[in-house]
Amino acid sequence: MKFQHKVSKGSRFNQIYIPSGMQQYFQAGDIVEVRLVEKNNFLFFSKNLKEISEFKEKLAKDIFFSLKDFNIKQAFLVGSFLTKKVDYNDIDLLIVSNHENEEKIYNFLAEKFNLKFHILVIKEENFSKLLEICPLTRSMLFYYISNKEFKGLPKRVLDKKHINFLLMMPKDLLEVKAESRVFYDSIRRLLAIDYFLRAKNEDTCKIDVEIEKIIGKDLFEIIRRNGTITDKEFLLLRKIIKQKLNSIQQRL
DSSP states (O other): OEEEEEOOOSOOTTOOOOOGGGTTTOOTTOEEEEEOOSOOOOOEEOTTOOOOOHHHHHHHHHHHHHGGGSOOSEEEEESHHHHOSSOOSSEEEEEEOSSOOHHHHHHHHHHHHOOOEEEEEEOHHHHHHHHHHOHHHHHHTSSOEESSOOOOOOOOOOOHHHHHHHTHHHHHTTTSOOOHHHHHHHHHHHHHHHHHHTTOOOOHHHHHHHHHHHHOHHHHHHHHTTOOOOHHHHHHHHHHHHHHHHHHHHHO
């Protein structure tokens, strides 16, 4: 990327700065060419994110830079892309915007990077409230990379109506069958809610560790990858969901 510009004196906003040692070679009115050597993209990391590879850091910069022409307030890379070395299915991106939609951003990024994305757009006015009341939003932002500074998670505020809304999907699994991945997502959701109600950090990595302890490593990997489960395993998962639901209801 490069452009041409006329050298000028004074305090114009877009004037070209000439180092003092080079002033003998350049005068006002000269036309110079400016070329971008390295883009100064700032990234803001969650304090909980201990390590990130150079590849992922560069990809984060490229993604955020690519979003510059969209009307967004802030963007966050979240999810297993950050917490897993290679074992992730897509790249989760949370966008705060009052104007853009998921499909528009997804189509643009998928075309540009040839990668699979999962886009969630939240309106700015809703975002601030969800940070207080929503265990899922808080767990999503426990690990993140952002294009702007993020002050961190605010104090929890209990909104029983919102919690009951989040419980609808796990409750449905007590009555209907679904793919095994839905059971994984529902148990994760229940643990995030449980952590929220007990004022524990909604750490997605710790939640996964707890799920693995509860159901065993083999079944954990099966449902995380949306594999086929037996009727016995199906009943076990439904039993765990029922127990977690009862425990949460007692805390509300």
